[in-house]
Amino acid sequence: MPTGVHLRDARQQLFEAAESVLLRDGPNGLTSRAVTDEAGCAKGVLHRHFADFDAFLTDLVLDRAAQVERQADVLRGSVGTGTVAGNLTSALTTLFGPVPLAIIPLITFRDELRARLRHARPGGGIAILAEATTAISGYLADERERGRIAADADIDSLTLSLVGGGHLLFADRDPGPPATAAVSRLVTAVVADAVGRRPA
Known part of the structure; x- marks a missing residue:
């Protein structure tokens, strides 16, 4: 997986990727790796924008x-x-x-x-x-x-x-x-x- 992939509006793209995983695989399948794989970016991208995976999920739900x-x-x-x-x-x-x-x-x-x-x-x-x-x-x-x-x-x-x-x-x-x-x-x-x- 390339590490230099640039996401425009990374938060929203990660949210959309999480939705896709959630709809396809359910809560059990929703991991940080699954989200970043779906978004086509390195795992570190998520952690640059969110303190941890639960912080990401909290912002996703509130959004x-x-x-x-x-x-x-x-x-x-x-x-x-x-x-x-x-x-x-x-x-x-x-x-x-x-x-x-x-x-x-x-x-x-x-x-x-x-x-x-x-x-x-x-x-x-x-x-x-x-x-x-x-x-x-x-x-x-x-x-x-x-x-x-x-x-x-x-x-x-x-x-x-x-x-x-x-x-x-x-x-x-x-x-x-x-x-x-x-x-x-x-x-x-x-x-x-x-x-x-x-x-x-």
Whole structure:
């Protein structure tokens, strides 16, 4: 492996390489050597940018959590448009895309990574799920204020059901993600009462 390979924006290229390894080989296959091999660079490149491999993984997870947060802004922007169930179906499909879904078991798999994430930010130990929870909860609260779901709807319980159910639905990536119709059935069942009892 040549040692003089220059990476433009090395951090992002290493992150993208890590995603590829994670999606292909799972958490067990994600090593510093696997990442640098995937990126086509010397192992020392990673250690020039990060103190150690767990520091690299921490920054990877936080970077991808920030992407989920940006996707959450799209959901919040849909308040008052379309249908509540339709917006949530689209959001779950995006929030539980292949990369976020692959990162969740990585966090579970590595104790040191969870510890560093908790130190880096509140709720950081489960960064991806925390961002998804915040996104769904905020959206539901906004729709309740708009009167599109019942004023007495239990936002916390609805959020837990949507995020937990969505995670379980998407967790089995073989042979692929669930069909949109399956996600829609889950969402519709969860929010049916809250949407059905809204003022006319």
